[in-house]
Amino acid sequence: MKEIKDHYFFKAKREGYPARSVYKLIEAQERFMFMKPGQCILDLGAAPGSWTKYASRVVGKGGTVIAIDLHRLKVSGPNILFHKDDIFETDIGGKFKDFLPFDVILSDMAPKTTGRKDLDHYRSIELARAGLEICSRYLSRNGTYYCKAFDGEDFPALRKEAQTLFKSVRIFKPKSSRAESVEKFLLCQNKKS
Numbered sequence: 001m002k003e004i005k006d007h008y009f010f011k012a013k014r015e016g017y018p019a020r021s022v023y024k025l026i027e028a029q030e031r032f033m034f035m036k037p038g039q040c041i042l043d044l045g046a047a048p049g050s051w052t053k054y055a056s057r058v059v060g061k062g063g064t065v066i067a068i069d070l071h072r073l074k075v076s077g078p079n080i081l082f083h084k085d086d087i088f089e090t091d092i093g094g095k096f097k098d099f100l101p102f103d104v105i106l107s108d109m110a111p112k113t114t115g116r117k118d119l120d121h122y123r124s125i126e127l128a129r130a131g132l133e134i135c136s137r138y139l140s141r142n143g144t145y146y147c148k149a150f151d152g153e154d155f156p157a158l159r160k161e162a163q164t165l166f167k168s169v170r171i172f173k174p175k176s177s178r179a180e181s182v183e184k185f186l187l188c189q190n191k192k193s
Contacts, residue, residue, distance in 0.1 A: 012050065021108055022050035023176035024185065025146070029058065031172075032187060034144040035104055038062040042102045042138070044087050044131055045109030049075035055106065056080050066096055087130060092138055101140035107131040107147035110183075121152035121182070128158055128186070135191065136165055145188040155184065162188045 009020045029035055035058040046052045046067035053075040056065045066081045067073055068090055073082050083095065087109070093100065109131070111123035128149040135145045145166070149158055162169045167190035177183055 017050040017053060019048050019050040020176065022054050024108070024148075024174040025051045025054055025106070027174040027176060028146055028172055028185065028187060029054075032170075032189075034146065034187070034189060035059065039103035040099045041065045041104045041106060042092075042096075042134070043067045044105065044107040044134070045069055045127070046082070047071035047073055049073035051106055051108055052080055052082075053077070055104075064099060066099060066102075087134070092134060096138075100138055102138055102143065103140055104144045104146070105131060105135050105139050107145070110148060110150075117152070117182070121150045122154065124148075124150035124183075125152075125154045125158050129161065132158075132161060132165060132188075135188070139191050141191055141193055142189075143191045145186070145191075147186050147188075148183050149186065150182045151184050152182070159186060162186055166191050 012020045012022055035055060037060045039059045040063060041055045041059060043052045043055060043065055047069035052065050052067040052073060056077045056079050059065060064079050068083045068085055068087055070086055109127040111120055113120045128147045131147050149155060159169055166188040170187045172185045172187050
């Protein structure tokens, strides 16, 4: 993916975040306040670590952020645990049993884009669905899932699947997401039992 050197890119550098994507989480948090001090958060596809760093600041010393990615993070902290692995192969229930259930699960995962919109969309939806599957097993009752997915023909079906698991499912398009971008975010709140 090409790096966009815009206002958010330079703001991220000034504020010590490795990527401009952090503002897509900050905007959602400032509007919906779904992360709180002391929580345990799972960040899927966390590298380079902007979301992890911001979430670790929100949860504070009493909270924990567990970050999973195939690539190393560019951030660290006393309340950040990084696990280098594929989310499809990680034994979350075994490796992180002392932290279960999670209060919030985040996913800014995106496929390596091919330039074929249909294929990229499908792969993006599959990643968001993998996050939903993890939520179904490891997210607390009334917990929150905030994830990215590329818009397209399967997006409404993804939203419907989320609605079977959560009482509230909103589509959110942050200002920091470029207007021409096909990415959208689902904020899924109040997980059913």
